[in-house]
Amino acid sequence: DFSNVYASDLLPSKHGGEFTEQFLLEVVDILLHYIRKTFDEKSKILDFHYPHQLLEGLDGFNLELSDQPEPLEQLLVDCRDTLKYGVKTGHPRFFNQLSSGLDIIGVAGEWLTATANTNMFTYEISPVFIVMEMILLKKMHEIIGWGETEADGIFSPGGSISNLYSILVARYKKFPEIKTKGMAVLPHIVLFVSEHSHYSIKKIAAVLGIGTDNVIEVKCDERGKMIPLELEKNILQAKKMGLTPFCVSATAGTTVYGAFDPLDNIADICEQHNLWMHVDAAWGGGLLMSKKHSYKLHGIERADSVTWNPHKLMGVPLQCSVVLIREMGLLKSCNQMCAEYLFQPDKHYDIGYDTGDKTIQCGRHVDIFKLWLMWKAKGTYGFEVQINKFMELADYLYKILKKKENFELVFDAEPELTNVCFWYIPPRLKSISNEYERQQELQKIAPKIKAMMIEGGTTMISYQPHGDKVNFFRMVFSNPATKQSDVDFLIDEIERLGKA
Numbered sequence: 471d472f473s474n475v476y477a478s479d480l481l482p483s484k485h486g487g488e489f490t491e492q493f494l495l496e497v498v499d500i501l502l503h504y505i506r507k508t509f510d511e512k513s514k515i516l517d518f519h520y521p522h523q524l525l526e527g528l529d530g531f532n533l534e535l536s537d538q539p540e541p542l543e544q545l546l547v548d549c550r551d552t553l554k555y556g557v558k559t560g561h562p563r564f565f566n567q568l569s570s571g572l573d574i575i576g577v578a579g580e581w582l583t584a585t586a587n588t589n590m591f592t593y594e595i596s597p598v599f600i601v602m603e604m605i606l607l608k609k610m611h612e613i614i615g616w617g618e619t620e621a622d623g624i625f626s627p628g629g630s631i632s633n634l635y636s637i638l639v640a641r642y643k644k645f646p647e648i649k650t651k652g653m654a655v656l657p658h659i660v661l662f663v664s665e666h667s668h669y670s671i672k673k674i675a676a677v678l679g680i681g682t683d684n685v686i687e688v689k690c691d692e693r694g695k696m697i698p699l700e701l702e703k704n705i706l707q708a709k710k711m712g713l714t715p716f717c718v719s720a721t722a723g724t725t726v727y728g729a730f731d732p733l734d735n736i737a738d739i740c741e742q743h744n745l746w747m748h749v750d751a752a753w754g755g756g757l758l759m760s761k762k763h764s765y766k767l768h769g770i771e772r773a774d775s776v777t778w779n780p781h782k783l784m785g786v787p788l789q790c791s792v793v794l795i796r797e798m799g800l801l802k803s804c805n806q807m808c809a810e811y812l813f814q815p816d817k818h819y820d821i822g823y824d825t826g827d828k829t830i831q832c833g834r835h836v837d838i839f840k841l842w843l844m845w846k847a848k849g850t851y852g853f854e855v856q857i858n859k860f861m862e863l864a865d866y867l868y869k870i871l872k873k874k875e876n877f878e879l880v881f882d883a884e885p886e887l888t889n890v891c892f893w894y895i896p897p898r899l900k901s902i903s904n905e906y907e908r909q910q911e912l913q914k915i916a917p918k919i920k921a922m923m924i925e926g927g928t929t930m931i932s933y934q935p936h937g938d939k940v941n942f943f944r945m946v947f948s949n950p951a952t953k954q955s956d957v958d959f960l961i962d963e964i965e966r967l968g969k970a
């Protein structure tokens with residue numbers, strides 16, 4: 471009973487050892503209960519409440535903060551309630567995001583990381599984690615095909631920030647004076663992405679002072695891949711207009727369609743026009759772990775930089791993202807500020823291990839340990855098996871949908887990644903002969919079904935409009951707990967709710 475025990479009674483208080491142990495064991499018990507529930511397909515994914523309900527407080531779950539300390543008993547109740555009203559993203563029927571699943575080794579890694587509570591900026595306070603990061607960067611360089619080069623990289627807070635590093639370094643490589651003089655001394659620079667690329671590139675252009683208008687979107691084919699001829703055309707056109715192209719950001723695994731841009735062709739064009747080639751493989755990079763599927767990223771070895779998020783297909787707990795840069799030294803010269811209070815040049819060890827000045831942050835979270843521990847636990851082979859299984863599930867769903875009445879694929883092609891995009895078409899829509907009216911009605915179907923799913927807490931899948939296509943479901947597989955029976959459930963559930 472912790473009703474009269476407070477945080478001040480725990481370590482480092484003089485006799486806090488026993489209370490600390492008992493309290494943490496209680497927390498573990500709460501976590502274990504949640505983990506068991508997560509993997510029980512019959513349990514609900516979520517117990518949905520609207521924001522005002524959470525703000526008002528639910529059954530004694532009060533989110534407001536008080537001036538006086540609350541007893542540990544209340545904190546344990548709060549821990550239970552926080553998980554109770556959250557979303558079980560490791561549930562076998564959670565398909566809402568590219569990052570899902572609950573890897574037990576990864577959880578252990580994250581817990582150790584929190585316990586170590588250190589910062590990635592210098593070797594002196596993170597010796598083991600810094601060396602682990604170097605080992606993993608090297609491993610990922612080799613997998614990309616940069617084994618012969620002395621390449622670089624850094625783990626960062628998510629794919630958008632990894633992409634930001636790439637564009638930042640790409641611009642610095644061509645215009646090193648940007649660091650001291652700013653945009654005023656640069657020509658009118660532009661970069662190229664596919665029209666299916668991630669929105670982060672535009673956001674980065676805004677943040678870096680390049681401007682979103684200077685991100686030129688290249689046309690894609692039906693499948694969502696950048697068309698190399700269009701890229702070439704856009705580059706020539708930009709040059710003719712007096713603009714200065716400096717970078718192409720290709721995508722290996724687009725967020726919605728799961729498309730791979732033709733990297734080899736794009737590399738040829740970048741070489742010909744002397745442009746930096748970035749590959750945003752945040753989502754699709756995981757396929758590099760599979761001998762069967764890695765050919766889809768052929769040409770990535772010719773990139774100057776790559777974003778790869780192990781928290782997606784590789785199932786590492788959030789967050790775990792890396793930017794890999796082919797040329798050693800660029801990250802440092804681009805970002806280094808030499809703060810003397812942190813990066814003293816006269817330390818007693820090789821200060822090349824103080825990686826903090828390569829980053830745009832000061833403090834940096836330790837995201838490396840959970841990945842390192844999972845790699846130890848699975849081996850490279852274990853990731854390959856897991857990713858091949860996701861691809862088999864995507865193929866299973868695609869083949870069912872192809873034959874199933876009341877479902878229509880957004881594009882009819884075997885999945886290259888685990889994305890399968892489709893509409894559910896209720897029978898009543900078939901009688902609408904006016905195409906515009908039919909599309910207007912179809913637009914409303916996915917949001918309605920999704921709302922019912924969330925209210926019922928049975929499953930979760932994402933939907934969106936895309937280009938000229940009205941709202942459709944995007945299924946993705948990145949959860950090792952998902953089985954074929956969960957895919958069957960999803961289809962039945964969409965049909966059941968669609969008829970309601």
Ligand code: ABU
Pocket residue numbers: 566567568569629668725932
């Ligand atoms: N690009 C961030 C992840 C988006 C998603 O989970 O759908």
